[in-house]
Amino acid sequence: MMPAKILICDDDEGILDLVELVLKEEGYEVIPEINSLNVANLVGSEHPDLVVLDLWMPVLSGDQVLRNLRNDPTTKNLPVVVISASGDGKTIAMNAGANDFIPKPFDLDQLLGRVKALLEAA
Amino acid sequence: MDSLHNGEFSFSNNTSKQDFELLTKALDASLSGIIITDNRQPDNPIIYCNKAFEDISGYQRSEIIGHNCRFLQKDDRNQTARHILRDAIDNGTNAVVDIRNYKKDGTLFWNELYMSPIKDGDDQVKYFIGVQNDVTRRKKAEDEVKFNQAKMEQRIRERTRDLRENEEYLASIVQTVRESLIVLSPDLKVLSVNDHFINTFKVTREETEGKKLYDLGNGQWNIPELRKLLEQILPTNNPVTDFEVAHDFPHIGKKLMLLNAHRIELEGQFKDRILIAIEDITDRRAIEQRKDDFLSIASHELKTPLTTIKGYVQIINRLIKNYDDEKLRESVGKTSLYVDRLNNLIGELLDVSRIQSGMIELHKAPFDFDHMIQETVGSIQQGSRNHEIVLTGQTGVQFNGDESHITQVVTNLLSNAIKYSPDHKEIGVHLSVLSGFIKVAVTDHGVGIAKDEQAKVFDRFYRVRDVQQKFPGMGIGLYICASIVNNHYGSLWVESEPGKGSTFSFTLPLTSNHTNKNGGDDAR
Numbered sequence: 123m124m125p126a127k128i129l130i131c132d133d134d135e136g137i138l139d140l141v142e143l144v145l146k147e148e149g150y151e152v153i154p155e156i157n158s159l160n161v162a163n164l165v166g167s168e169h170p171d172l173v174v175l176d177l178w179m180p181v182l183s184g185d186q187v188l189r190n191l192r193n194d195p196t197t198k199n200l201p202v203v204v205i206s207a208s209g210d211g212k213t214i215a216m217n218a219g220a221n222d223f224i225p226k227p228f229d230l231d232q233l234l235g236r237v238k239a240l241l242e243a244a
Numbered sequence: 245m246d247s248l249h250n251g252e253f254s255f256s257n258n259t260s261k262q263d264f265e266l267l268t269k270a271l272d273a274s275l276s277g278i279i280i281t282d283n284r285q286p287d288n289p290i291i292y293c294n295k296a297f298e299d300i301s302g303y304q305r306s307e308i309i310g311h312n313c314r315f316l317q318k319d320d321r322n323q324t325a326r327h328i329l330r331d332a333i334d335n336g337t338n339a340v341v342d343i344r345n346y347k348k349d350g351t352l353f354w355n356e357l358y359m360s361p362i363k364d365g366d367d368q369v370k371y372f373i374g375v376q377n378d379v380t381r382r383k384k385a386e387d388e389v390k391f392n393q394a395k396m397e398q399r400i401r402e403r404t405r406d407l408r409e410n411e412e413y414l415a416s417i418v419q420t421v422r423e424s425l426i427v428l429s430p431d432l433k434v435l436s437v438n439d440h441f442i443n444t445f446k447v448t449r450e451e452t453e454g455k456k457l458y459d460l461g462n463g464q465w466n467i468p469e470l471r472k473l474l475e476q477i478l479p480t481n482n483p484v485t486d487f488e489v490a491h492d493f494p495h496i497g498k499k500l501m502l503l504n505a506h507r508i509e510l511e512g513q514f515k516d517r518i519l520i521a522i523e524d525i526t527d528r529r530a531i532e533q534r535k536d537d538f539l540s541i542a543s544h545e546l547k548t549p550l551t552t553i554k555g556y557v558q559i560i561n562r563l564i565k566n567y568d569d570e571k572l573r574e575s576v577g578k579t580s581l582y583v584d585r586l587n588n589l590i591g592e593l594l595d596v597s598r599i600q601s602g603m604i605e606l607h608k609a610p611f612d613f614d615h616m617i618q619e620t621v622g623s624i625q626q627g628s629r630n631h632e633i634v635l636t637g638q639t640g641v642q643f644n645g646d647e648s649h650i651t652q653v654v655t656n657l658l659s660n661a662i663k664y665s666p667d668h669k670e671i672g673v674h675l676s677v678l679s680g681f682i683k684v685a686v687t688d689h690g691v692g693i694a695k696d697e698q699a700k701v702f703d704r705f706y707r708v709r710d711v712q713q714k715f716p717g718m719g720i721g722l723y724i725c726a727s728i729v730n731n732h733y734g735s736l737w738v739e740s741e742p743g744k745g746s747t748f749s750f751t752l753p754l755t756s757n758h759t760n761k762n763g764g765d766d767a768r
């Protein structure tokens with residue numbers, strides 16, 4: 123069986139590296155992306171099984187990216203986990219149509235657990 | 245009786261003695277003093293006085309006859325009356341004066357003196373007749389009236405001055421306060437406004453005073469919230485304080501105002517006038533908002549690298565499982581502990597700032613209280629395998645409140661309980677419903693808190709340093725907890741004995757019809 127493909131977008135390189143490392147360790151195929159403007163294209167070309175999305179990013183914020191995905195019939199059911207250090211992150215994420223929300227800083231086991239659960243449910 | 249004619253005594257031979265006795269008897273019967281002086285003698289000596297004159301003056305006849313009458317003045321010589329008499333005598337005319345005289349024993353009396361000359365055929369004054377009345381009492385009464393009148397006038401002058409001063413004083417206060425003030429008549433006409441009002445709302449006194457409030461500046465004061473305050477709230481809840489009104493004024497823009505309104509209930513000419521004080525809190529709110537925004541951004545930015553650190557510490561933790569190095573493992577363990585503490589502090593920073601500016605937002609919604617407790621206990625239990633959290637009781641309640649805030653309270657109490665009972669494994673959480681209140685009690689068997697420290701643990705930020713030396717990490721957390729519980733109209737308290745442990749309890753009322761000052765319990 124092909125490993126699940128996960129796209130992660132965060133404007134912070136440290137977090138990007140960390141999550142990539144952990145997810146790869148777990149056996150997933152990971153596409154890290156630092157620029158939120160590229161997410162839509164990457165989703166179209168790479169067809170990830172799940173997206174991990176930061177909220178506060180320059181130019182195009184995570185919830186805008188998410189709304190665009192939800193408005194597109196081909197990605198409207200794509201599992202998306204939002205991660206954010208923002209106090210009202212959960213409300214924003216859920217309103218935009220996220221499947222799950224994990225506040226930063228997160229526990230790695232928690233992140234892996236949620237990702238796994240969502241992939242299995244899909 | 246024809247003895248007296250031409251102003252001269254003339255006694256007929258046969259009747260003279262009889263007539264004279266009759267005359268002296270008549271004069272002695274008079275209540276007025278009567279004297280006759282001989283103007284032809286040097287210094288006008290008294291040649292006759294009646295009985296009443298003796299009585300009035302207190303002198304005896306023998307002490308009177310032959311003297312000039314000025315002896316009655318004693319040393320009180322500087323009187324206008326005296327000069328009037330002097331002139332009258334020199335000119336040979338009548339005079340009527342009130343003059344201060346003194347009895348033999350020295351008592352003052354007011355002498356109403358009528359003095360009149362008796363002239364001979366060639367217009368020479370031979371005698372003077374003086375008629376005296378003691379008018380001290382009348383004079384006193386008159387003086388009293390005059391005195392009272394003067395006093396009254398003085399008082400009126402003083403009162404008027406006081407009033408004017410008061411008015412000026414009050415007016416100067418009214419003009420100095422940094423709030424806008426309006427006085428309205430019962431039918432909501434503007435009676436007066438202070439300078440601050442004029443300046444803040446950029447209007448003139450002419451276009452404001454005397455106009456209906458709702459008509460001011462093309463109806464820009466016809467604000468629904470203000471109407472509600474004046475027409476619905478104030479008639480039954482007088483006075484109203486801290487009533488918030490937001491309005492976009494045509495020229496000056498959006499204003500956030502805090503109003504105090506007071507209807508005068510005192511009977512009298514001012515009854516039912518309405519005083520309104522308006523505080524412009526637009527800028528203050530904006531500053532608070534900016535501070536809040538700044539802290540939100542700061543905490544977000546701080547948490548971002550912290551996320552990476554926490555992640556790598558976790559990875560290191562996993563990797564060193566293969567190394568048999570106790571010191572290394574302990575160091576990494578401590579690192580992750582302090583990373584968590586740093587994370588909590590960053591979160592609390594924002595909370596404290598919000599609480600202190602009264603901006604803590606409540607997102608109230610009904611939730612399953614017992615379920616929330618189970619979840620919270622469960623997640624804390626997971627992270628601290630060394631302690632056993634025993635949950636007893638239940639509420640069975642759908643509580644209407646801010647779930648995430650109350651979760652924060654329970655989490656805080658539980659992590660404190662664990663932190664301060666390192667050697668005692670059991671932590672108790674007990675739920676109950678008591679006459680309209682939910683009660684949650686968290687009990688540990690740890691170090692406990694001395695009586696005089698118990699109140700301090702809920703203290704504000706500035707005391708934290710104190711508290712933190714004894715109870716590191718406890719101060720801000722409990723302060724926030726207490727604020728959250730208060731925001732739900734409940735209370736949070738501690739019972740504790742050093743060495744035996746502590747029980748932190750909080751209650752929350754089940755009925756949510758608690759109104760705050762603004763007449764609603766919604767989040768602001």
Ligand SMILES: Cc1cc2nc3c(=O)[nH]c(=O)nc-3n(C[C@H](O)[C@H](O)[C@H](O)COP(=O)(O)O)c2cc1C
Pocket residue numbers: 279280281288312313314315316317326327329330333343344345355357359360372373374375376
């Ligand atoms: C008839 C007569 C009655 C007078 N009775 C009084 C009197 O009762 N009390 C008084 O102070 N002076 C009385 N005088 C005024 C004084 O005798 C005196 O004329 C007055 O003080 C003015 O004069 P002088 O400035 O030399 O004192 C009377 C004078 C006359 C002629």
